[in-house]
Amino acid sequence: EAGVAQSPRYKIIEKRQSVAFWCNPISGHATLYWYQQILGQGPKLLIQFQNNGVVDDSQLPKDRFSAERLKGVDSTLKIQPAKLEDSAVYLCASSPGLAGRRETQYFGPGTRLLVL
């Protein structure tokens, strides 16, 4: 079974530029998550989708971050404009069932973003 795919793996941009990350979850997984992991910290949830609907985006900085999961499969996360403090690894994860189930989340390798 193929795992969660993410691209690009690395991205370097200057502050105030825009950037987009892509995620393709495990086939058939209903729930998709985006996490931000700052160096030396645990991942922090940014947004959670169930199929193509948003379940939780309470920690997403909506003035600059946006995400979508059109058609309930792959997803994109965008930052516009980027700030220095956005430098982090952006992890995508998916889980098989609906949002309320306590089940394993499978993580992709992440996209490492450096904002200069």
Place this chain on the structure above:
Amino acid sequence: GENVEQHPSTLSVQEGDSAVIKCTYSDSASNYFPWYKQELGKGPQLIIDIRSNVGEKKDQRIAVTLNKTAKHFSLHITETQPEDSAVYFCAGVTGGGNKLTFGTGTQLKVEL
């Protein structure tokens, strides 16, 4: 919201020794506690989990214990091997979704 604290931040053991990592959580409604292992350049991978109706769970060299009264849970790794070297994260889940609140991580180093 949930807050998860994790100790120690770094842990160095000799190969074959045991390692213990401890976490505490704040929300008494939390009912699911997974542990993830993260190797350099990779995403976290689940190694074991425990639900609030269970006090202990074991899988080969790895075990997790949960004390709901004290709101803490621990990861125990026995007979450590060099390939156990990684960052380990505990997490708690509460509320209606499956949102993970992670601890700050423990860098485990197993020395030969």
